[in-house]
Amino acid sequence: MALPATVCAGHLFPGYAAIAFLPVLFRGVAWFAAESEPLTIQALGKSELVYAGTFGVLLVLGMQLQ
Numbered sequence: 559m560a561l562p563a564t565v566c567a568g569h570l571f572p573g574y575a576a577i578a579f580l581p582v583l584f585r586g587v588a589w590f591a592a593e594s595e596p597l598t599i600q601a602l603g604k605s606e607l608v609y610a611g612t613f614g615v616l617l618v619l620g621m622q623l624q
Contacts, residue, residue, distance in 0.1 A: 575620030578613050585609060 565571040 572620055574623040575617055577620055578616035581609055581612050
């Protein structure tokens with residue numbers, strides 16, 4: 559998260575586009591806070607697809623709002 563914040567502060571990347579990185583940050587925090595459980599590959603693939611789609615949509619919207 560330091561890299562997107564630094565690039566935004568340098569006006570090299572729109573601040574609104576940095577919002578696209580928030581789902582990844584929340585997912586990482588939730589993963590560390592959760593208890594250990596068996597890895598289900600199909601569920602992991604589907605959730606990654608949702609995160610990738612969300613990231614793409616938020617990134618494009620953030621670039622358009624610049």
